[in-house]
Amino acid sequence: IILVYAPVAYWLFAGGWLNQLGAVDYSGGYVIHMTAGYSALALAMAIGQRLPHERKIEAHNLLLTALGFGLDWMGWNGFNGGDAGGATIDAAIAVFNTNLAAAAAAITWMAIDMKVFGKSSFTGLANGAFAGLVAITPMAGMVNPSEALVTGVVTAPVVWLGLYKLLPRLRVDDALGVFPVHGIGGTV
Numbered sequence: 001i002i003l004v005y006a007p008v009a010y011w012l013f014a015g016g017w018l019n020q021l022g023a024v025d026y027s028g029g030y031v032i033h034m035t036a037g038y039s040a041l042a043l044a045m046a047i048g049q050r051l052p053h054e055r056k057i058e059a060h061n062l063l064l065t066a067l068g069f070g071l072d073w074m075g076w077n078g079f080n081g082g083d084a085g086g087a088t089i090d091a092a093i094a095v096f097n098t099n100l101a102a103a104a105a106a107i108t109w110m111a112i113d114m115k116v117f118g119k120s121s122f123t124g125l126a127n128g129a130f131a132g133l134v135a136i137t138p139m140a141g142m143v144n145p146s147e148a149l150v151t152g153v154v155t156a157p158v159v160w161l162g163l164y165k166l167l168p169r170l171r172v173d174d175a176l177g178v179f180p181v182h183g184i185g186g187t188v
Contacts, residue, residue, distance in 0.1 A: 004035050025085045026094070029137030037183020043057035057078055070127045073102060079130060079138040092143035097148035098133065101140075104152025105132025105159075112160050120159055131159040134143050135183035136138060155188045 011018040012025045025031060033120070056082035080098045084091035094179070095121075109128025132152035162180030 004039050008035050024142065026141050027080045027137045029134065029139075033134045033137065033182040033186030035181050037179050037181070037186055040178035040185055041172065042176045044179065045170075048170070050175065065123065065126060069129070073133065076102075076137075081138060084141055090141050092183065097140045097143060097145060098136055100145055100148040101136035101152035101155075102129040102132040104149050105135070105156040106127060107133075107153075108153050108156035109160055112157060115163075126161065127159070127181060128156045130181050131155050131185040134182055135188050138186075149173045151188075155185055158188050159185045166182060 009028075009031045012018045012031055013019065014021060023030075076093045077098055081091040081095040084094055106125045106129040109124050109131065113120040113124045123160055132155055135151050135155040139151070140148075159180045162184040163177050166184075167174055167177075167180065174180070
């Protein structure tokens with residue numbers, strides 16, 4: 001945390017160089033997601049790959065995946081909406097944009113899965129929604145709904161490519177897709 005998160009938080013929130021350049025991070029999306037994503041990439045590269053029979057991207061328990069996914073998405077609304085400082089129109093806009101970007105990214109991801117794999121999956125829906133949630137977080141309360149929609153639609157294919165094309169090419173075994181969803185999604 002001290003080596004990775006703290007410097008980036010300073011750059012954006014405490015008068016650091018990005019803050020002085022006018023960069024704004026509405027809910028800490030750049031600081032939280034980009035540092036987590038790129039840290040996950042570095043750790044996955046350092047640890048190395050799992051044994052071939054352990055490599056699987058699908059969830060082992062879809063019920064637990066659905067429960068965690070639902071709780072996370074619900075909590076994300078409080079996180080992004082809460083940064084408005086109260087029950088205001090700004091909070092409502094942030095929550096609406098959060099849900100719009102996540103839904104658009106989930107639908108886009110499922111459409112890509114249908115085109116490429118011939119079927120969609122709940123895991124794909126969850127990854128798509130998380131990509132949209134990550135991407136909208138830095139700007140949830142600062143964009144209009146059409147921009148939130150575009151954010152979800154644009155982010156999903158970029159993160160999908162990161163998960164299914166970039167990671168295998170890099171020979172990185174990121175079992176949970178943390179780098180594509182958080183690192184690439186946060187960058188988008």
